[in-house]
Amino acid sequence: RPLLFSGMQPSSDSLHLGNYIGALRQWITMQDEFDALFCVVDLHAITVPQDPAELRARTRATAAQYIAAGIDPARSTLFVQSQVPAHTELAWVLNTVTGFGEASRMTQFKDKSARQGQESASVGLFTYPILMAADILLYQTAQVPVGEDQRQHLELTRTLAERFNSRFGETFTVPEGVIPRASAKIYDLQNPTAKMSKSAESEAGLIKVLDDPKATAKKIMRAVTDTDGEIRFDREAKPGVSNLLSIHAALTGRSVDAVVEEFAGGGYGDLKKAVAESVTATTAPIAARTAELLGDPAELDRILADAAEVASERAERTLERVYDRVGLLRPA
Numbered sequence: 001r002p003l004l005f006s007g008m009q010p011s012s013d014s015l016h017l018g019n020y021i022g023a024l025r026q027w028i029t030m031q032d033e034f035d036a037l038f039c040v041v042d043l044h045a046i047t048v049p050q051d052p053a054e055l056r057a058r059t060r061a062t063a064a065q066y067i068a069a070g071i072d073p074a075r076s077t078l079f080v081q082s083q084v085p086a087h088t089e090l091a092w093v094l095n096t097v098t099g100f101g102e103a104s105r106m107t108q109f110k111d112k113s114a115r116q117g118q119e120s121a122s123v124g125l126f127t128y129p130i131l132m133a134a135d136i137l138l139y140q141t142a143q144v145p146v147g148e149d150q151r152q153h154l155e156l157t158r159t160l161a162e163r164f165n166s167r168f169g170e171t172f173t174v175p176e177g178v179i180p181r182a183s184a185k186i187y188d189l190q191n192p193t194a195k196m197s198k199s200a201e202s203e204a205g206l207i208k209v210l211d212d213p214k215a216t217a218k219k220i221m222r223a224v225t226d227t228d229g230e231i232r233f234d235r236e237a238k239p240g241v242s243n244l245l246s247i248h249a250a251l252t253g254r255s256v257d258a259v260v261e262e263f264a265g266g267g268y269g270d271l272k273k274a275v276a277e278s279v280t281a282t283t284a285p286i287a288a289r290t291a292e293l294l295g296d297p298a299e300l301d302r303i304l305a306d307a308a309e310v311a312s313e314r315a316e317r318t319l320e321r322v323y324d325r326v327g328l329l330r331p332a
């Protein structure tokens with residue numbers, strides 16, 4: 001089976017609806033067809049300041065949400081990045097084949113470092129995409145299901161794989177991104193031209209998977225729309241309504257057109273009620289199951305440790321080949 005790899009940062013107390021619709025949902029449907037690895041990328045999370053106890057709790061909570069949403073640790077390898085040393089080891093080598101200018105063009109770095117202030121942004125934040133490339137290339141990954149905001153990082157990953165292969169000989173599979181067309185970008189409910197993000201200034205437009213369903217429904221009922229009163233999909237003129245339509249379509253497994261047809265002629269209130277229902281019907285069971293899983297952290301830690309061992313063994317094979325290709329003297 002072809003290899004699939006993806007990951008999320010444990011940088012919030014809960015995943016949000018964008019993480020679920022843009023990525024996690026795809027992972028679940030793909031895990032049968034693929035040899036799948038799903039990673040909690042804790043080393044990425046420390047590229048911005050973190051609270052240590054919180055990071056540990058969020059790492060477990062992120063893994064628990066993967067499982068609660070439907071990732072089966074018996075079929076897929078679900079592990080924590082920092083438990084597999086090869087990720088940072090390969091990242092170092094990839095650092096040496098990445099151009100400074102090339103890394104400087106990453107728009108997420110520009111956005112995040114601008115938000116933090118150039119002086120306080122860490123070098124880790126700058127090299128973040130190279131660690132991400134290492135995550136992917138270590139496993140000879142064929143496909144990487146992610147949201148739209150990761151497109152540029154994936155392009156860099158492909159470029160680095162091709163460059164390394166042509167400089168040192170065929171070593172890496174060049175991976176493909178799997179970015180769903182309609183739902184790869186979910187927007188903030190209060191600011192529907194900005195992507196839904198854990199780093200938004202206010203949480204009013206952020207739907208968290210682990211939030212109380214009543215609070216979630218309330219946020220959806222208060223979502224920003226527009227004043228023309230018409231239900232149709234138009235990202236430019238009607239970003240709020242369009243976002244609600246794509247959320248509902250994604251969660252009910254229908255096309256946006258079918259959803260528009262159902263609600264055309266009705267009011268925004270009816271659409272919002274339906275969206276609140278489809279969202280909470282998705283998130284409430286995940287939240288309940290997550291709480292159960294977090295009730296037995298020793299069991300969760302054991303699942304993660306076992307998977308890290310499996311992942312390490314596979315990652316080591318690529319790393320050894322890489323070290324050898326670049327001319328590092330291997331122990332006798």
Ligand code: TYM
Pocket residue numbers: 005006007008009010017018019020021022023041044131132133135136144145146147148149150153183184185186187195196197
């Ligand atoms: P992260 O943790 O920011 O997000 C996890 C996944 O959620 C997707 N996503 C969204 N999709 C749709 N709408 C949104 N508003 C939205 N917000 C986030 C992201 O595209 C992502 O798929 N760099 C990655 C983590 C990473 C990774 C990897 C991913 C590290 N190594 C290797 C794949 C392969 C990140 O920060 O994702």
